[in-house]
Amino acid sequence: MAIDFVPIDLDRQNFAAAASFPATEPVRKLIDKIRTLQASNQLPTELRELPQSDTLSRTLSVESATNLGLPVAVVSTAYKRHIFVQQFQRYKAIEEGDERVLVGVGVRWMLDVQQLDTKASLTNILMLTASAQLGLVQAEAKFDVIGMSSPQIDKAIPDQTMFNIDSYAQYSKALQTIKDLMWKPETTIQSRILSIPDTPAEPYSDVIAKSWALKQIAKGMSRRQSTTHLPDPRLLDTVTSVYIELVDGTEDASPSESERDSARAKLRPWGLA
Numbered sequence: 001m002a003i004d005f006v007p008i009d010l011d012r013q014n015f016a017a018a019a020s021f022p023a024t025e026p027v028r029k030l031i032d033k034i035r036t037l038q039a040s041n042q043l044p045t046e047l048r049e050l051p052q053s054d055t056l057s058r059t060l061s062v063e064s065a066t067n068l069g070l071p072v073a074v075v076s077t078a079y080k081r082h083i084f085v086q087q088f089q090r091y092k093a094i095e096e097g098d099e100r101v102l103v104g105v106g107v108r109w110m111l112d113v114q115q116l117d118t119k120a121s122l123t124n125i126l127m128l129t130a131s132a133q134l135g136l137v138q139a140e141a142k143f144d145v146i147g148m149s150s151p152q153i154d155k156a157i158p159d160q161t162m163f164n165i166d167s168y169a170q171y172s173k174a175l176q177t178i179k180d181l182m183w184k185p186e187t188t189i190q191s192r193i194l195s196i197p198d199t200p201a202e203p204y205s206d207v208i209a210k211s212w213a214l215k216q217i218a219k220g221m222s223r224r225q226s227t228t229h230l231p232d233p234r235l236l237d238t239v240t241s242v243y244i245e246l247v248d249g250t251e252d253a254s255p256s257e258s259e260r261d262s263a264r265a266k267l268r269p270w271g272l273a
Helices: 012-018 025-039 062-067 125-133 151-156 165-181 204-219 223-228 233-246 257-270
Strands: 052-060 081-096 099-115 137-146 192-195
Touching: 025 081, 025 099, 025 192, 052 233, 062 081, 081 125, 081 165, 099 165, 125 137, 125 165, 137 165, 151 165, 204 223, 204 233, 204 257, 223 233, 233 257
Parallel strands: none
Antiparallel strands: 052 081, 081 099, 099 137, 099 192
Protein backbone atom coordinates (compact mmCIF):
# COMPACT_ATOMS: atom_id res chain seq x y z
CA MET A 1 0.00 0.00 0.00
CA ALA A 2 1.26 3.47 -0.80
CA ILE A 3 1.93 5.87 2.04
CA ASP A 4 -1.08 8.00 1.12
CA PHE A 5 -2.14 10.91 3.32
CA VAL A 6 1.37 11.43 4.70
CA PRO A 7 1.12 14.18 7.34
CA ILE A 8 2.97 17.32 6.31
CA ASP A 9 5.11 17.32 9.45
CA LEU A 10 6.24 13.70 9.19
CA ASP A 11 10.02 13.62 9.57
CA ARG A 12 12.10 11.16 7.62
CA GLN A 13 12.80 8.93 10.64
CA ASN A 14 9.09 8.17 10.82
CA PHE A 15 8.72 7.02 7.22
CA ALA A 16 9.81 3.47 8.04
CA ALA A 17 7.25 3.20 10.83
CA ALA A 18 4.46 4.68 8.72
CA ALA A 19 5.19 2.60 5.64
CA SER A 20 3.82 -0.84 4.97
CA PHE A 21 7.30 -1.73 3.76
CA PRO A 22 10.75 -0.68 5.07
CA ALA A 23 12.03 2.72 3.92
CA THR A 24 15.12 2.00 1.87
CA GLU A 25 18.21 4.16 1.84
CA PRO A 26 17.45 5.45 -1.71
CA VAL A 27 14.01 6.57 -0.50
CA ARG A 28 15.54 8.36 2.46
CA LYS A 29 18.03 10.12 0.21
CA LEU A 30 15.28 11.23 -2.17
CA ILE A 31 13.20 12.55 0.73
CA ASP A 32 16.22 14.49 2.01
CA LYS A 33 16.71 15.94 -1.48
CA ILE A 34 13.07 17.02 -1.66
CA ARG A 35 13.25 18.64 1.77
CA THR A 36 16.30 20.58 0.61
CA LEU A 37 14.34 21.76 -2.45
CA GLN A 38 11.43 22.70 -0.20
CA ALA A 39 13.66 24.71 2.15
CA SER A 40 15.01 26.72 -0.80
CA ASN A 41 11.53 27.20 -2.37
CA GLN A 42 12.36 25.09 -5.42
CA LEU A 43 9.29 22.85 -5.33
CA PRO A 44 6.35 23.78 -7.62
CA THR A 45 4.57 27.03 -6.72
CA GLU A 46 2.02 27.03 -9.57
CA LEU A 47 -0.72 24.52 -10.33
CA ARG A 48 0.40 24.21 -13.95
CA GLU A 49 3.56 22.60 -12.57
CA LEU A 50 1.39 19.89 -10.95
CA PRO A 51 -0.08 18.11 -14.01
CA GLN A 52 -1.66 15.07 -12.33
CA SER A 53 -4.62 14.77 -9.98
CA ASP A 54 -6.66 12.06 -8.28
CA THR A 55 -9.11 11.43 -5.49
CA LEU A 56 -8.19 8.85 -2.86
CA SER A 57 -10.67 7.16 -0.53
CA ARG A 58 -9.57 4.74 2.16
CA THR A 59 -10.99 2.91 5.15
CA LEU A 60 -8.25 2.45 7.73
CA SER A 61 -7.95 0.59 10.97
CA VAL A 62 -7.18 2.76 13.99
CA GLU A 63 -3.73 1.17 14.17
CA SER A 64 -2.88 1.99 10.55
CA ALA A 65 -4.20 5.54 10.83
CA THR A 66 -2.11 6.06 13.96
CA ASN A 67 1.01 4.66 12.27
CA LEU A 68 0.50 7.09 9.40
CA GLY A 69 0.47 9.95 11.89
CA LEU A 70 -3.18 10.89 11.42
CA PRO A 71 -4.70 12.63 14.46
CA VAL A 72 -6.49 9.62 15.94
CA ALA A 73 -7.00 9.17 19.67
CA VAL A 74 -6.17 5.63 20.81
CA VAL A 75 -8.79 4.44 23.30
CA SER A 76 -9.93 1.10 24.64
CA THR A 77 -12.92 0.94 22.25
CA ALA A 78 -10.65 1.11 19.17
CA TYR A 79 -11.93 -2.26 17.90
CA LYS A 80 -15.35 -0.61 17.28
CA ARG A 81 -13.84 2.29 15.40
CA HIS A 82 -12.99 2.89 11.77
CA ILE A 83 -11.18 5.78 10.10
CA PHE A 84 -12.51 7.02 6.76
CA VAL A 85 -10.24 9.29 4.74
CA GLN A 86 -10.95 11.08 1.48
CA GLN A 87 -8.36 13.23 -0.23
CA PHE A 88 -8.09 15.17 -3.48
CA GLN A 89 -4.59 16.00 -4.63
CA ARG A 90 -2.72 17.61 -7.53
CA TYR A 91 0.87 16.51 -7.82
CA LYS A 92 3.99 15.71 -9.77
CA ALA A 93 6.43 12.88 -9.24
CA ILE A 94 10.05 13.56 -8.32
CA GLU A 95 12.14 10.60 -9.36
CA GLU A 96 15.64 9.36 -8.70
CA GLY A 97 16.61 5.95 -10.02
CA ASP A 98 13.73 3.58 -9.30
CA GLU A 99 12.32 5.73 -6.47
CA ARG A 100 9.38 8.14 -6.77
CA VAL A 101 7.87 10.60 -4.31
CA LEU A 102 4.76 12.66 -5.06
CA VAL A 103 4.76 16.35 -4.16
CA GLY A 104 1.95 18.85 -4.54
CA VAL A 105 -1.20 20.13 -2.83
CA GLY A 106 -4.26 18.45 -1.43
CA VAL A 107 -7.54 18.65 0.44
CA ARG A 108 -8.29 15.93 2.98
CA TRP A 109 -11.18 15.17 5.27
CA MET A 110 -11.23 12.43 7.83
CA LEU A 111 -13.99 10.78 9.84
CA ASP A 112 -13.21 9.04 13.13
CA VAL A 113 -16.19 6.70 13.41
CA GLN A 114 -17.33 4.81 16.49
CA GLN A 115 -19.96 2.15 15.82
CA LEU A 116 -22.75 2.35 18.42
CA ASP A 117 -25.14 -0.22 16.92
CA THR A 118 -24.54 -3.37 14.89
CA LYS A 119 -27.22 -2.19 12.45
CA ALA A 120 -24.97 0.65 11.30
CA SER A 121 -23.89 0.51 7.66
CA LEU A 122 -20.32 1.66 7.00
CA THR A 123 -19.96 0.52 3.39
CA ASN A 124 -19.65 4.03 1.92
CA ILE A 125 -19.86 7.68 2.91
CA LEU A 126 -23.57 8.01 2.08
CA MET A 127 -24.54 4.99 4.19
CA LEU A 128 -22.29 6.25 6.97
CA THR A 129 -24.01 9.63 6.83
CA ALA A 130 -27.40 7.94 7.15
CA SER A 131 -26.16 5.84 10.08
CA ALA A 132 -24.86 8.97 11.81
CA GLN A 133 -28.19 10.72 11.31
CA LEU A 134 -29.99 7.74 12.87
CA GLY A 135 -27.63 7.68 15.85
CA LEU A 136 -26.18 4.28 14.92
CA VAL A 137 -22.65 5.68 14.77
CA GLN A 138 -20.87 8.66 16.26
CA ALA A 139 -18.36 10.30 13.94
CA GLU A 140 -16.03 13.24 14.39
CA ALA A 141 -15.03 15.06 11.20
CA LYS A 142 -11.78 16.91 10.53
CA PHE A 143 -10.81 18.88 7.41
CA ASP A 144 -7.27 19.72 6.26
CA VAL A 145 -5.76 21.70 3.39
CA ILE A 146 -2.20 20.84 2.40
CA GLY A 147 0.21 23.04 0.46
CA MET A 148 -2.03 25.98 -0.47
CA SER A 149 -3.53 29.01 1.24
CA SER A 150 -5.49 32.20 0.71
CA PRO A 151 -7.97 34.23 2.75
CA GLN A 152 -10.82 32.67 0.74
CA ILE A 153 -9.54 29.12 1.36
CA ASP A 154 -9.09 29.83 5.07
CA LYS A 155 -12.70 31.03 5.18
CA ALA A 156 -13.94 27.94 3.30
CA ILE A 157 -12.36 25.41 5.69
CA PRO A 158 -15.13 24.03 7.96
CA ASP A 159 -14.61 23.69 11.68
CA GLN A 160 -13.96 20.31 13.26
CA THR A 161 -17.36 18.95 14.23
CA MET A 162 -19.49 15.90 14.90
CA PHE A 163 -20.59 14.32 11.64
CA ASN A 164 -24.21 14.29 10.45
CA ILE A 165 -26.14 15.01 7.26
CA ASP A 166 -25.64 18.77 7.66
CA SER A 167 -21.88 18.55 8.14
CA TYR A 168 -21.65 16.09 5.21
CA ALA A 169 -23.23 18.74 2.98
CA GLN A 170 -20.93 21.38 4.47
CA TYR A 171 -17.79 19.30 3.93
CA SER A 172 -18.76 18.30 0.39
CA LYS A 173 -19.35 21.94 -0.49
CA ALA A 174 -16.05 23.00 1.12
CA LEU A 175 -14.14 20.36 -0.86
CA GLN A 176 -15.53 21.62 -4.18
CA THR A 177 -15.07 25.29 -3.20
CA ILE A 178 -11.40 24.78 -2.35
CA LYS A 179 -10.81 22.79 -5.56
CA ASP A 180 -12.12 25.86 -7.43
CA LEU A 181 -10.22 28.38 -5.31
CA MET A 182 -6.87 26.65 -5.86
CA TRP A 183 -6.83 28.07 -9.40
CA LYS A 184 -7.31 31.68 -8.27
CA PRO A 185 -4.27 33.95 -8.72
CA GLU A 186 -4.39 35.02 -5.07
CA THR A 187 -3.91 31.42 -3.88
CA THR A 188 -0.39 30.68 -2.67
CA ILE A 189 0.94 27.27 -3.70
CA GLN A 190 3.73 25.65 -1.65
CA SER A 191 4.07 22.02 -2.68
CA ARG A 192 4.53 19.46 0.08
CA ILE A 193 5.33 15.77 0.18
CA LEU A 194 2.08 13.85 -0.37
CA SER A 195 2.93 10.18 -0.73
CA ILE A 196 5.33 7.47 -1.80
CA PRO A 197 3.71 5.47 -4.64
CA ASP A 198 3.34 1.73 -4.66
CA THR A 199 6.13 -0.43 -5.93
CA PRO A 200 5.18 -2.39 -9.11
CA ALA A 201 4.27 -5.48 -7.07
CA GLU A 202 1.99 -3.64 -4.65
CA PRO A 203 -1.29 -3.58 -6.67
CA TYR A 204 -1.57 -7.34 -6.21
CA SER A 205 -1.74 -6.95 -2.44
CA ASP A 206 -5.38 -5.81 -2.61
CA VAL A 207 -6.38 -8.94 -4.53
CA ILE A 208 -4.55 -11.13 -2.03
CA ALA A 209 -6.17 -9.29 0.89
CA LYS A 210 -9.69 -9.50 -0.55
CA SER A 211 -9.40 -13.22 -1.30
CA TRP A 212 -7.97 -13.85 2.19
CA ALA A 213 -10.83 -11.93 3.84
CA LEU A 214 -13.50 -13.64 1.74
CA LYS A 215 -12.08 -17.09 2.53
CA GLN A 216 -12.08 -16.29 6.25
CA ILE A 217 -15.67 -15.04 6.11
CA ALA A 218 -16.71 -18.16 4.18
CA LYS A 219 -15.16 -20.26 6.98
CA GLY A 220 -17.15 -18.32 9.61
CA MET A 221 -14.16 -16.52 11.13
CA SER A 222 -14.66 -13.20 12.92
CA ARG A 223 -12.72 -10.12 11.87
CA ARG A 224 -10.58 -10.28 15.01
CA GLN A 225 -9.65 -13.90 14.28
CA SER A 226 -8.80 -13.10 10.67
CA THR A 227 -6.72 -9.99 11.33
CA THR A 228 -4.85 -11.71 14.17
CA HIS A 229 -3.57 -14.37 11.76
CA LEU A 230 -2.81 -12.27 8.68
CA PRO A 231 -0.11 -13.72 6.44
CA ASP A 232 1.18 -10.18 5.83
CA PRO A 233 0.44 -7.04 7.92
CA ARG A 234 0.12 -4.98 4.73
CA LEU A 235 -3.22 -6.69 4.09
CA LEU A 236 -4.85 -5.31 7.25
CA ASP A 237 -6.72 -2.31 5.82
CA THR A 238 -8.20 -4.14 2.84
CA VAL A 239 -9.23 -7.12 5.00
CA THR A 240 -10.88 -4.71 7.45
CA SER A 241 -12.76 -3.00 4.59
CA VAL A 242 -14.08 -6.34 3.26
CA TYR A 243 -15.37 -7.31 6.71
CA ILE A 244 -17.03 -3.90 7.21
CA GLU A 245 -18.79 -4.31 3.86
CA LEU A 246 -19.99 -7.89 4.35
CA VAL A 247 -20.26 -8.67 8.06
CA ASP A 248 -22.56 -6.83 10.45
CA GLY A 249 -21.50 -6.33 14.05
CA THR A 250 -18.31 -5.74 15.97
CA GLU A 251 -14.87 -7.15 15.40
CA ASP A 252 -15.79 -10.29 17.35
CA ALA A 253 -19.02 -11.01 15.45
CA SER A 254 -19.06 -14.29 13.53
CA PRO A 255 -20.41 -14.10 9.96
CA SER A 256 -23.97 -15.31 9.54
CA GLU A 257 -24.75 -18.10 7.09
CA SER A 258 -26.03 -15.59 4.52
CA GLU A 259 -22.83 -13.54 4.91
CA ARG A 260 -20.76 -16.69 4.45
CA ASP A 261 -22.76 -17.51 1.30
CA SER A 262 -22.14 -13.98 0.00
CA ALA A 263 -18.39 -14.44 0.50
CA ARG A 264 -18.48 -17.79 -1.34
CA ALA A 265 -20.34 -16.16 -4.23
CA LYS A 266 -17.66 -13.49 -4.55
CA LEU A 267 -14.91 -16.16 -4.50
CA ARG A 268 -16.58 -18.36 -7.11
CA PRO A 269 -15.56 -16.34 -10.22
CA TRP A 270 -11.94 -16.63 -9.09
CA GLY A 271 -12.25 -20.40 -8.71
CA LEU A 272 -11.62 -20.09 -4.97
CA ALA A 273 -15.03 -20.99 -3.51
